[in-house]
Amino acid sequence: MPHELGITDLYLFILAGFLGFQLISRIPPLLHTPLMAATNAISGISLVGSIFIAGQNYNLVTNVLAFIAIVCSTINVVGGFIITDRILKMFKKDNGKSA
Amino acid sequence: MMHGLSFDTLQICYLFSAILFILGIKGLNSPATARRGMQLAAVGMFVAVASTLLSKEIIAYHWIMAGLILGTLLSLPISIGIPMTKIPQRIALSHAGGALAACLIGIAEYYRYQLQLTSLNTSVIGVEVMLGALTFTGSLMVASKLQGILPARPMTYRGQNIVNISLFILMIGILIYLILTPVATLYFYSLLALAFLFGTFLVTPIGAADMPVVIALFNSYGGLTGAVMGFMLANRIQIITGALDGASGFILSILMCRAMNRSMTNVLFGAFGKVVDDKQTISATNTSDKQPQTLSIDDALPFFEYAKSIIIVPGFGMAASQAHHSLREFADKLKAKNISVKYAIHPVAGRMPGHMNVLLAEANVPYTDLFDMDEINTDFAHADIALVVGANDVTNPAARHVKSSPIYGMPILDVDKAKRVIVCKRGMSPGFSGIDNELYLKENTWLLFGDAKETLSKLGYGFKHS
Numbered sequence: 001m002p003h004e005l006g007i008t009d010l011y012l013f014i015l016a017g018f019l020g021f022q023l024i025s026r027i028p029p030l031l032h033t034p035l036m037a038a039t040n041a042i043s044g045i046s047l048v049g050s051i052f053i054a055g056q057n058y059n060l061v062t063n064v065l066a067f068i069a070i071v072c073s074t075i076n077v078v079g080g081f082i083i084t085d086r087i088l089k090m091f092k093k094d095n096g097k098s099a
Numbered sequence: 100m101m102h103g104l105s106f107d108t109l110q111i112c113y114l115f116s117a118i119l120f121i122l123g124i125k126g127l128n129s130p131a132t133a134r135r136g137m138q139l140a141a142v143g144m145f146v147a148v149a150s151t152l153l154s155k156e157i158i159a160y161h162w163i164m165a166g167l168i169l170g171t172l173l174s175l176p177i178s179i180g181i182p183m184t185k186i187p188q189r190i191a192l193s194h195a196g197g198a199l200a201a202c203l204i205g206i207a208e209y210y211r212y213q214l215q216l217t218s219l220n221t222s223v224i225g226v227e228v229m230l231g232a233l234t235f236t237g238s239l240m241v242a243s244k245l246q247g248i249l250p251a252r253p254m255t256y257r258g259q260n261i262v263n264i265s266l267f268i269l270m271i272g273i274l275i276y277l278i279l280t281p282v283a284t285l286y287f288y289s290l291l292a293l294a295f296l297f298g299t300f301l302v303t304p305i306g307a308a309d310m311p312v313v314i315a316l317f318n319s320y321g322g323l324t325g326a327v328m329g330f331m332l333a334n335r336i337q338i339i340t341g342a343l344d345g346a347s348g349f350i351l352s353i354l355m356c357r358a359m360n361r362s363m364t365n366v367l368f369g370a371f372g373k374v375v376d377d378k379q380t381i382s383a384t385n386t387s388d389k390q391p392q393t394l395s396i397d398d399a400l401p402f403f404e405y406a407k408s409i410i411i412v413p414g415f416g417m418a419a420s421q422a423h424h425s426l427r428e429f430a431d432k433l434k435a436k437n438i439s440v441k442y443a444i445h446p447v448a449g450r451m452p453g454h455m456n457v458l459l460a461e462a463n464v465p466y467t468d469l470f471d472m473d474e475i476n477t478d479f480a481h482a483d484i485a486l487v488v489g490a491n492d493v494t495n496p497a498a499r500h501v502k503s504s505p506i507y508g509m510p511i512l513d514v515d516k517a518k519r520v521i522v523c524k525r526g527m528s529p530g531f532s533g534i535d536n537e538l539y540l541k542e543n544t545w546l547l548f549g550d551a552k553e554t555l556s557k558l559g560y561g562f563k564h565s
């Protein structure tokens with residue numbers, strides 16, 4: 001059976017959305033590019049859902065679709081965290097002389 | 100694997116991941132805490148994925164492992180080596196990937212359960228597949244425009260908005276029909292096809308200079324698609340993460356729109372930067388046949404030698420000519436002579452939010468030298484030189500007073516208030532909006548023609564020897 005839609009899920013979504021607004025509005029424009037890279041990495045969480053579908057081994061069609069979804073999400077997770085870290089590593093304070 | 104993690108254990112793990120994600124985003128408040136924050140988020144991701152793999156619902160591992168390994172292998176070359184100037188298209192590509200994943204899972208669920216689906220189920224799956232599909236093709240279009248595979252200028256034709264709007268209404272109609280009759284398979288797949296098409300059509304008329312808004316918008320859609328996928332699978336970590344991402348993209352796109360004084364509708368349907376209707380505006384802004392003053396590098400050097408404070412205004416032109424390293428070298432020499440050097444960053448300079456900051460950080464400019472528009476605008480009046488490198492529309496004083504100008508009302512950097520303005524420019528071509536920049540005709544403005552990178556290296560070299 002497909003999953004039931006729970007009202008708690010809606011609660012979660014709305015509250016997390018509000019939390020998101022509060023969190024993101026405090027991030028300085030300086031870090032907006034790494035923020036986008038970071039949300040890309042974190043949005044790779046759809047990997048979890050894709051793993052469930054592939055893991056249930058229903059039939060070839062769902063397996064192949066879920067396989068592609070896993071590949072795409074894994075790229076986002078691994079690549080996203082690497083890129084975010086590469087960007088953040090570059091932000092340095094002025095230590096008198098820039099090297 | 101006989102005894103996997105129970106549902107409750109799994110939920111506890113997800114809760115832990117959600118907390119780490121939130122702390123991770125909170126870390127981005129300041130460059131000092133950002134890296135640590137993202138490491139926490141990465142731990143959160145690891146916990147979520149590992150606990151899912153151990154869940155008792157997973158009965159087969161071959162497809163999962165193959166996907167994880169292939170995905171990791173594919174991610175490395177497009178993440179480790181990619182130059183910072185290409186980050187905008189890279190981000191757009193990952194929006195496409197994330198949206199495609201959600202879309203495919205939606206299709207898989209529909210395909211598997213189509214005879215048992217309730218109207219509520221179908222509405223969720225329909226929205227997921229529609230948003231996912233249009234974000235996928237839309238983001239691919241964005242990436243190709245930024246990469247230069249497709250022309251950066253808007254592509255328009257007569258009746259384009261009517262075509263797009265009817266397509267959208269058609270999709271909504273099909274979606275409603277599907278919700279009423281969940282078994283209408285043909286309609287489901289037509290909705291999918293139309294959504295792919297709509298994503299392409301949506302981005303076709305949007306020019307490269309508007310990409311900061313569009314990238315942020317697709318970031319938001321990607322997040323929402325993820326959240327809807329979470330609703331469909333009753334997976335709470337996906338709902339929370341999707342809501343956070345959606346909020347993030349939404350705020351960024353609003354900020355970008357505000358920085359251009361334009362509405363979202365205008366960005367999406369306005370085809371900004373079209374050359375056709377600009378003839379009138381140009382003649383309206385050109386008060387006289389005044390010619391801009393030009394300058395050679397040798398003439399420019401003394402200006403810099405006698406200056407005490409300099410504000411540098413970078414724009415997309417700096418990224419395009421890869422001039423950020425030469426710029427920093429020149430700035431270092433100025434600083435060595437105790438000249439104050441600051442950078443003024445307009446929110447929409449470049450091709451995505453924060454683009455200039457990343458490039459300058461890559462060139463080892465300390466972030467304490469970078470200032471947002473609001474922080475620095477009053478400083479221009481005290482600056483001896485404003486050095487504009489490849490920025491155009493964001494410095495155009497016409498935005499303040501020429502009502503007919505397409506950029507009227509856009510907040511700009513008050514470059515013209517500086518004692519002297521020196522503009523590094525490749526040629527006399529207008530900026531992206533297609534209008535002439537009044538700044539160039541001011542008597543305290545000099546144009547320094549040439550490739551920005553070359554000009555700045557020569558300036559740096561000349562300055563050393565003087």
